[in-house]
Amino acid sequence: MSRVFKALSDPTRRRVLELLREGPLSAGELAEHFNVSKPTMSAHFAVLREADLITSEKRGKSVLYHLNMSVLEEALMGFAEVFGLDVSVKTRIGAAHRDGASS
């Protein structure tokens, strides 16, 4: 739980998660959106991976990062519950999810 909030406490990392919401992206593609060095980005990815908010997958030369939505959801839910708040998945009517994963 602390790890998740720690991860979320950095704007760059929050933005990374936001970008991944639309679908998986490579480390390089993600890095293009920020004005910091690749190694710095790599460190941010590591923090997010530690918190289990993202997962990585080797794809040829690249590394694809996926958002772990369920972890984000559950962390927020678990925390919110204590304060009498409900976290639920917003129903986006007609939202087509372009998700490359199998099935």
Place this chain on the structure above:
Amino acid sequence: MSRVFKALSDPTRRRVLELLREGPLSAGELAEHFNVSKPTMSAHFAVLREADLITSEKRGKSVLYHLNMSVLEEALMGFAEVFGLDVSVKTRIGAAHRDGASS
């Protein structure tokens, strides 16, 4: 936003908020629940105040701390929205809210 998540990234501070959920408590009363020195607790209070998650009120010799529920709510809402999540106030049927604030 970063300030809120940073504040939430420490378990002691999360627990302080949780304790304040039941109603205002003095610095000393709060400190009793933890195994750290008073000055350390005072520093934690400062972080929470910076994030506007709590407010302080002088009451005689003591300082009363109040939870700023609306700020917590709005921060969580604002963040969750980006990820297609809804945060709402849990309806606690029959919950008498002992809260002096007007409407």
Place this chain on the structure above:
DNA sequence: ACATCATTTAGATGATTAGCTAAGTATCTA
């Protein structure tokens, strides 16, 4: 005024953090 109680400020320390450059590891392609 003085002592006491409640809390914060000052000042120090060791650990962690975000950032960098330079070097290392994999993978592809010629």
Place this chain on the structure above:
DNA sequence: TAGATACTTAGCTAATCATCTAAATGATGT
């Protein structure tokens, strides 16, 4: 095998963090 491409690891620095003890502030009570 050599070169290029995509990332990560190593190693550094400056800043922030959580913690402590000791001292300062502020309010109450005698």
